[in-house]
Structure formats: structure tokens, C-alpha cells
Amino acid sequence: MPETAIRLKDAIFTYPQSGFKVICEDLSLNTDETALVTGKNGSGKTTLLKLCCGILRPESGTLFIFGEDANKQSLGKIGQNVGYLFQEPSRQLFAATVWDEMTFIGGILGEDPEAIKERAESLLRRFNMLDMRERSVYRLSRGEKQRLAIAAILMRKIRYLILDEPTTGLDGENKKALIEVIESLQNDGIGIAIISHDRGIINCCGQKRIHVEGGRVVQ
Numbered sequence: 357m358p359e360t361a362i363r364l365k366d367a368i369f370t371y372p373q374s375g376f377k378v379i380c381e382d383l384s385l386n387t388d389e390t391a392l393v394t395g396k397n398g399s400g401k402t403t404l405l406k407l408c409c410g411i412l413r414p415e416s417g418t419l420f421i422f423g424e425d426a427n428k429q430s431l432g433k434i435g436q437n438v439g440y441l442f443q444e445p446s447r448q449l450f451a452a453t454v455w456d457e458m459t460f461i462g463g464i465l466g467e468d469p470e471a472i473k474e475r476a477e478s479l480l481r482r483f484n485m486l487d488m489r490e491r492s493v494y495r496l497s498r499g500e501k502q503r504l505a506i507a508a509i510l511m512r513k514i515r516y517l518i519l520d521e522p523t524t525g526l527d528g529e530n531k532k533a534l535i536e537v538i539e540s541l542q543n544d545g546i547g548i549a550i551i552s553h554d555r556g557i558i559n560c561c562g563q564k565r566i567h568v569e570g571g572r573v574v575q
């Protein structure tokens with residue numbers, strides 16, 4: 357059954373340092389849709405999607421995550437349902453090796469080690485990184501970091517995924533692999549919001565458009 361994963365209502369957010377304001381009257385993101393978020397550089401796309409998953413909290417208005425007020429949920433709790441890929445992937449990588457990055461959270465949560473191993477191997481294979489499992493995260497290229505960050509998010513059984521310019525640094529082959537992953541998530545009933553200027557992504561993810569202009573959502 358499709359569900360409303362995220363609803364941001366009457367939200368106003370201002371960065372104190374720059375005064376830039378994002379205003380969102382009513383935005384719903386559903387599990388049976390892929391929403392493409394477009395807009396010029398600096399229009400507020402990243403800010404809007406950070407508001408949609410509680411990384412930034414609005415000064416007024418309400419965020420609902422799967423029907424529940426996000427003010428009553430910790431970021432950790434939200435993260436069990438909603439995955440978020442930062443525009444700069446280095447920001448979310450923390451482990452020493454590729455394998456540790458993939459398996460760390462599952463280990464902490466006490467998941468079955470065999471299941472963790474299988475899932476990590478299958479995701480690394482999909483992103484053409486299986487032979488890099490012992491590599492240092494620190495020494496990966498931009499495109500490799502990008503793929504690892506996405507693969508690591510998918511280790512959790514999330515129900516909604518937010519991707520901020522996920523094709524940055526990816527070559528044609530890896531872009532194609534990412535599009536295949538997106539399509540299989542769509543088939544699994546996982547909703548996606550994606551900021552992208554990439555043709556291939558726009559073609560596969562263009563059903564619902566959210567356009568942002570000067571901090572305002574123009575759907």
C-alpha cells in the first residue's frame with residue numbers, strides 16, 4: 357500500500373548566517389513516487405530536502421514522517437525509515453574501510469552477521485565495488501565515495517530515500533548502475549526524492565516534479 361512518507365506543512369526556515377529563507381506550504385512525498393527536485397544553484401533544493409528528513413528543523417510548521425510528528429522522533433529514529441545522501445558524500449562516510457562502512461551499523465543493531473555479509477556483498481557487487489572491500493575509505497575517488505555512500509544507506513531497510521545530486525562524479529557505467537538501483541527500489545515500493553540535473557536520472561525519475569525558486573516550492 358502506498359503511504360505518505362513525508363509531509364512538510366506550513367514550514368518556514370531561515371539560515372541565521374545568511375538570512376536565506378525556505379517556505380513550504382504543503383509538500384507530500386509518497387512511497388509509490390519518485391520526485392525529481394529541480395531549481396537553480398542556490399534556490400534552496402538541498403535545504404528543502406534537509407527539512408524533509410529532520411536534519412534541519414523549521415522555525416515554524418510541522419514535519420510528519422510516516423504520519424508521525426518528527427518533533428517527537430530523534431534523528432536516529434527517522435533514519436530507520438528515511439535514508440539521506442548528502443550532496444558531499446565524504447560527510448557521511450566515517451569507517452576505515454569499505455567493508456566496515458557497509459557492515460558497521462548492522463553490527464551495532466545486532467543483525468544476523470550472515471545476513472549483513474550477504475546484503476553488503478550484493479550491494480557492493482551492484483555498485484562495482486566488491487573487489488574494493490578492504491580499501492581505505494579515505495583513499496577512494498569521488499565517484500567511489502559516492503557509490504559507497506549510497507550502498508551504505510541501502511544496508512538499512514529504509515522506506516524512503518532522499519538523494520542529493522547522486523550522479524556527481526559518476527561515469528556512464530556507474531550512472532547506469534545507479535539508475536538500475538533506483539528502478540529496483542521503485543519496484544520494491546520505496547519512495548525516492550532526488551535532486552538532479554542529469555538527463556538519465558530525469559528520464560527515469562521525472563513522474564513528479566518539485567521545482568524550487570528562491571526558497572519557495574513551486575510544484
Ligand SMILES: Nc1ncnc2c1ncn2[C@@H]1O[C@H](COP(=O)(O)OP(=O)(O)OP(=O)(O)O)[C@@H](O)[C@H]1O
Nearest residue numbers: 371373374376395396397398399400401402403404
Ligand atoms: N549553512 C548555511 N548557512 C547559511 N546559508 C546557507 C547555508 N547553507 C546554504 N545556505 C544558503 O542558502 C541558499 C540555498 O542553499 P541550498 O544549498 O539549499 O541550494 P541548492 O538549491 O541546493 O544549490 P545547489 O544547486 O548549488 O546545490 C544559498 O543561498 C546558500 O548560500
Ligand SMILES: [Mg+2]
Nearest residue numbers: 401402403443
Ligand atoms: Mg544543493
